[in-house]
Amino acid sequence: MAGRFGLDGLRVPPTPPIARRGFVMTSLMTGLTLAARHAEAETIHTSPAGLLAGEVQVPVADGRLPAYAARPDGAGPFPTVLVIEEIFGVHEYIKDVCRRLAKAGYLAVAPELYARLGDLSKMTDPHQIVRDVISRAPDATLLADLDATASWASGNGDGDARRLAVVGFCRGGRDTWLYAAHNPRLKAAIAWYGPLGGETSAIQPHNAGEMAGKLNCPLLGLYGGADPSSTPAQIHDAEQQAHAAGRTVEIVVYPDTPHGFHADYRPSYRQGPAEDGWRRMLAWLHRYGVG
Structure with missing residues (x-):
């Protein structure tokens, strides 16, 4: 489908205006999150040279989600990667991840999935974010927003829906585990740490481990051996359940490595596991036809 070029150079389909009902964030934050300790000396910055990259607006059922998108500056369609944020929002680190993927030949899109619930650009306490935003985010809405982001990517001619x-x-x-069990069109999924267990609720009825036997695509899990958010037993159980159900899952556990080891702006960053995980991720995408 032919589109028009937006101010940032990325094409957006010519959809009619949609009201932003109940959206707290209508644009992305700038810089890094205020809610996490920074290790500025380690922060990686990927140049946008050779890319079309910037903020876009993704039409969803009740308005438009702000999102960050990056792709090579050339003719598409490109294989598409949906990038799901940390609890801190689509800040500079997540934007840079999108640019890194674009440098590798992908259209990468990171929607601000919590835009309805709080202004993550102003929140400084991660416990408050979890209590007031994350725990109030219905999984059904999250999955629908990711579907809408995938449709936006392919609908504007830049993304390849088959990859x-x-x-x-x-x-x-x-959330990667949940989305991999939700969308049958996915070719591959990569989960960088995050909780496999945890409490459920009426609006978040399943945890990630419960999705292991229902995955629609091969999933690579990259976990830290010193990360308390997913215990060795939970990691082992999820892998075993997936294999028992005939699903393709590969789990890599980096010994003595904390949660957030890929987040180069944080003291938790570990260069060796982060770089090894990135290589494994790109190989996984290629292996399963997203490249």
């Missing part, structure tokens, strides 16, 4: 993957970090790692 679709999902990648998530922290809470987004948990």
Whole structure:
């Protein structure tokens, strides 16, 4: 489908205006999150040279989600990767992940999935974010928003709907398992840590481990051996359930490695596991036809 070029150079389909009912965030934050300790010296910055990258608006059922998208500056359609944020929002680290994927030949899109619930650009307490935002986010809405983001990517001519993957970090790692069990069009999924267990609720009725036997695509899990959010037993159980159900799952556990080891802006960053995990992720995408 032919589209028009937006201010950032990315094409957006010519859809009619949609009201933003109940959206707290109508644009993305700038810089890094205020809600996590920073290790600025380690922060990686990927140049946008050779890319079309910037903020876009994704039409969803009740308005438009702000999102960040990046792709090579050339003719598409490109294989598409949906990038699911940490609890901290689509800040500079997540934007840079999108640019890194674009440098590897992908259209990468990170929607601000919590835009209805709180202004993550102003929140400084991660416990408040979990209590007031994350725990109030219905999984059904999250999955529908990711579907809408995939439709936006393919509908504007930049993304290839036949080569679709999902990648998530922290809470987004948990959501990666859920989305891989939800969308039958996915070719591959990569979960960077995040909780496999945890309490459920009426609006979040399943945890990630419960999805292991229901996955629609091969899933690569990258976990830290010193990360308390997913215990060795939970990791083992999820892998075993997936294999018992005939699903393709590969789990890599990096010994003595904390949660958030890919987040280069945080003290938890570990260069060796982060770089090894990135190589494994790109190989996984290629192996299963997203590349």
